[in-house]
Amino acid sequence: MFNKISIKNFYNQSNLYEKSVVFLPVALILGNLAINLNVLLIIVFFVYEKKKYLKEFFLKNKPQIYFYLFFLFFCILNIFFSESLYFSVKGFLGIIKHIMLFIALIYFFEKKENLIQLSFIFFLTLNFVLFDTLIQYFFGADIFGYKIKFIESIDLVSFRLSGPFGDEYIVGGYLKSIFLISTLIFFYKRKIFFLLFYIFSTVLVILLSGERSSGIMFLFFIMIIIFFFDTSFKKKTLLFVGLFSILLSFFTLNENLRKSSFERTFKQLGFEKSEHSYKDHKNFFDSQWGAHFLTAYEIFKDNKLVGTGIKNFRVVCSDIKYSDINSVRSNVRCSTHPHNIYLEILSETGLIGFTLFVFALTYVLRRQLIRTLSSKSEYYFFNLGLLAIFLTLIWPIQTTGSFFSTYNGFFYWFYSALIYSKKYYFNENKNLHVVKK
Secondary structure, three states, X not given: OOOHHHHHHHHHHOOHHHHHHHXXXXXXHHOHHHHHHHHHHHHHHHHHHOHHHHHHHHHHOHHHHHHXXXXXXXXXXXXXXXXXXXXXXXXXXXXHHHHHHHHHHHHHOOOXXXXXXXXXXXXXXXXXXXXXXXXXXXXXXXXXXXXXXXXXXXOOEEEEOOHHHOOOOOHXXXXXXXXXXXXXXXXXXXXXXXXXXXXXXXXXXXXXHOOHHHHHHHHHHHHHHHHHOOOXXXXXXXXXXXXXXXXXXXXXXXXXXXXXXXXXXXXXXXXXXXXXXXXOOOOHHHOHHHHHHHHHHHHHHHOOOOOOOOOOHHHHOOOHHHHHOOOOOHHHOOOOOXXXXXXXXXXXXXXXXXXXXXXXXXXXXXXXXHHXXXXXXXXXHHHHHHHHXXXXXXXXXXXXXXXXXXXXXXXXXXXXXXXXXXXXXXXOOOOEEEEOO
């Protein structure tokens, strides 16, 4: 599968641009500074080494290029209507960075060796994060000394795991987002046993991490895979029952996990009465995330056409006029972003930006849907997985990170580039090859 010869050949034959891309899985763990430096190197080396490809890309993809240019023009317009010039310019530069990374990744994915090596590094980081987070759970601290964070209230005690991410509680989101690319070889070769092992291991760690939204969306990803998997109804039923039974066992045996996942959630949403921490909660909008959502919507109503400015939610949300939103948690309505990409785009770029955003998502989603439905049976499984992971990223009813952030925004552009690139299949000899468009 992956051997020393193939890795050695890759590093001997690849250029600086390709070597830089393969470092991305590690940079994602090290943090935003490492990610930004890594992406900058990728872009610089790509532009320097692939000038000819860039010119060909612009000539062959004129409609898309015109769309990008129009979008960038709108972003410049958005800056002049923003509350904070600093944050808008910073967000605009981030968009340029991600568009260039998107183009660089499209080229990178067109070589089979590149995809294999990147998947291998992601596979190593998947195992490392799983192992390190489990150590943190069982021993109270991971191998770097990062400790479990306990969240205590009068009527409920829960905890959060961060694994190697330190004070960033994103281990669940990271595992959910890299799972497909990490287990690429298992999807292609239909190694169901290995897939099930990593599915259950990943589900367990995400649930233990306390990231409920990531847990729900990863389960959603798995449900799509099982439901549309081209196998018998009996096998699908067995997979559903097996997954449900294991999850039930997790929650039955672990009281803290059960309380954190269900009791705390039900109290926050007002489904279960609380005498202390969430006693005034009647529905979702009385939670802090609901307060973010309502604030973003009110900001949009005041800036319907072009929004309040990219990355400006953090500035505008503190305005006193948004303190009267219909939420008992209006005092915590502010954050760096509203925790939903659609409300973020709507409030910060208005109807124009939102329309462009939805158009781009629809284009990518339609492209992958057609690819999946038209795949031959031996190629169908991975294309289904790629469709499923993209759906979990863009599903509207969930709490998310910021689309314009370095870390969270990366995965939208990463999987879009993989979808936009040429198709990858295994031939009858089980070797990866590319089928040209």
